[in-house]
Amino acid sequence: MSLTRNGIAYRVASDLPEGSYVNLGIGIPTLVSDYIPTGKDVFFHSENGILGMGKLAEPGKEDRDLINAGKQYVTLNPGASFFDHPTSFSMIRGGHINYAVLGALEVAANGDLANWRTPGEKVPGVGGAMDLAFGVQNVLVTMTHVTNKGKPKILSKCTLPLTAPRCVKRIYTDMAVIDVTPEGLVLREFAPGLDPKTVQSQTEAPLRVAPGCKEMDVPAGFLAPQPAVKVGG
Amino acid sequence: MVDKTLKTCEEAVADVFDGATILLGGFGDPGLPGQLLEALRRQGAKNLTMVHNGAGGGTHSLGGLIHDGKVKKLIASFPSNPGNQSFQEKYLKGEVELELVPQGTLAERIRAAGAGLGGFFTPTGAGTDLAAGKESRTLDGREMIFEKPLHADFAFVRAYRGDRLGNLNYRMAMRNFNVPMCTAAKVTVAEIDELVPVGSIDPEDVHTPGIFVDHVVEVVRIPEYLVITTEGR
Numbered sequence: 001m002s003l004t005r006n007g008i009a010y011r012v013a014s015d016l017p018e019g020s021y022v023n024l025g026i027g028i029p030t031l032v033s034d035y036i037p038t039g040k041d042v043f044f045h046s047e048n049g050i051l052g053m054g055k056l057a058e059p060g061k062e063d064r065d066l067i068n069a070g071k072q073y074v075t076l077n078p079g080a081s082f083f084d085h086p087t088s089f090s091m092i093r094g095g096h097i098n099y100a101v102l103g104a105l106e107v108a109a110n111g112d113l114a115n116w117r118t119p120g121e122k123v124p125g126v127g128g129a130m131d132l133a134f135g136v137q138n139v140l141v142t143m144t145h146v147t148n149k150g151k152p153k154i155l156s157k158c159t160l161p162l163t164a165p166r167c168v169k170r171i172y173t174d175m176a177v178i179d180v181t182p183e184g185l186v187l188r189e190f191a192p193g194l195d196p197k198t199v200q201s202q203t204e205a206p207l208r209v210a211p212g213c214k215e216m217d218v219p220a221g222f223l224a225p226q227p228a229v230k231v232g233g
Numbered sequence: 234m235v236d237k238t239l240k241t242c243e244e245a246v247a248d249v250f251d252g253a254t255i256l257l258g259g260f261g262d263p264g265l266p267g268q269l270l271e272a273l274r275r276q277g278a279k280n281l282t283m284v285h286n287g288a289g290g291g292t293h294s295l296g297g298l299i300h301d302g303k304v305k306k307l308i309a310s311f312p313s314n315p316g317n318q319s320f321q322e323k324y325l326k327g328e329v330e331l332e333l334v335p336q337g338t339l340a341e342r343i344r345a346a347g348a349g350l351g352g353f354f355t356p357t358g359a360g361t362d363l364a365a366g367k368e369s370r371t372l373d374g375r376e377m378i379f380e381k382p383l384h385a386d387f388a389f390v391r392a393y394r395g396d397r398l399g400n401l402n403y404r405m406a407m408r409n410f411n412v413p414m415c416t417a418a419k420v421t422v423a424e425i426d427e428l429v430p431v432g433s434i435d436p437e438d439v440h441t442p443g444i445f446v447d448h449v450v451e452v453v454r455i456p457e458y459l460v461i462t463t464e465g466r
Contacts, residue, residue: 046406048260048409049406049408049409061260064261064262064263065406066405066406067260067261067406071261082405082408083408084408084440085337085340085408085409085412085413086340088337088340089337091335117362121313123324123325123331124333125313126363127286127310128310128334129410130335130338130361131357135356135357161361161362163361165361221324
């Protein structure tokens with residue numbers, strides 16, 4: 001089995017503590033806010049100047065002056081605030097945002113992150129990715145464990161241009177939860193039906209298996225019926 | 234009696250000259266002065282350096298100005314959204330230059346210009362491809378790169394309400410780059426939804442004090458279907 005995109009988001013959401021300030025990147029990270037239980041105060045930041053952002057706006061209820069950084073219409077939670085870009089990036093660069101949940105193309109064993117330039121991309125764009133990767137206290141990465149061609153994305157050394165060196169704290173994939181530690185990568189959890197050996201077979205960098213390493217606890221609805229990748233392939 | 238109001242967008246852009254550097258506010262639709270841009274397109278100034286988070290979509294507003302061949306250089310953080318086709322076509326043909334700047338650095342360079350600072354050291358980008366050619370220093374144990382202030386000849390922004398003294402009030406996510414941009418240009422022009430009598434914006438709600446604004450022009454907002462919201466982060 002492997003986790004769906006929503007499953008990865010669910011797993012991240014369960015790690016975000018009450019009272020945390022969180023910036024969500026585009027893609028899987030955006031889904032994380034759907035899985036914060038009602039009553040748990042987690043504050044979502046959008047770099048275009050919103051703190052306390054709520055869910056996406058329902059059709060017909062959009063306000064044209066209220067969008068997130070991905071240009072989607074959003075809502076506000078009680079206690080929200082607006083501010084300008086310098087203030088917004090003071091929150092990021094100044095280390096006030098506790099968690100950034102970002103997508104990645106590659107992550108290295110030392111926490112190097114590559115997520116801003118894809119191979120063969122002719123027009124570069126960086127947006128807020130570097131500010132987040134350099135500034136936020138805890139950079140969490142969500143991604144598929146391997147590329148759509150089955151190649152590992154967790155590597156001994158990144159091959160793509162870096163967004164920031166040594167910034168990733170934890171990696172959440174469809175197969176595993178892996179911590180980046182000074183001693184290298186540590187496997188904490190694996191998807192139901194997998195085992196550490198299978199996860200290692202899809203990971204180019206060496207993994208140490210944590211003493212309490214266990215199967216992930218996610219509801220069945222978040223599991224894909226078959227592995228997303230051919231095991232051992 | 235001080236009166237910074239102008240009747241038309243044509244008057245507001247009349248002084249823009251060939252080779253001018255222009256700060257263009259907005260992030261997505263909120264805060265984007267779409268009608269000043271359309272007037273600038275008709276005005277005909279060329280060899281412009283435009284500073285904006287993205288590259289504008291389609292062939293409207295900034296996308297239109299680029300499409301018309303009026304832009305020599307773009308300073309932006311995220312010009313790589315698939316919707317930025319006017320820019321991308323010109324860029325790949327070598328007809329427009331790009332200076333790529335991380336979003337928080339872009340905001341802070343503009344703020345530094347408006348605040349009379351000679352630049353700043355930031356961790357964002359240190360050790361990456363975007364540090365090329367920049368002075369680097371280790372401060373408090375962390376590698377930082379030097380970024381210069383970004384001054385301009387003109388700033389064009391949109392606000393929600395304004396008065397004849399140039400006081401501006403924004404709504405929701407409209408503040409974004411507009412607040413710092415108003416401070417960093419020789420001439421600042423605000424396109425506003427509503428011109429209100431002096432004193433009717435509560436001093437508590439003046440987000441850009443009139444000292445930073447040279448002209449305000451009241452416009453009827455463009456219907457939303459014409460508005461380009463395709464930049465991304």
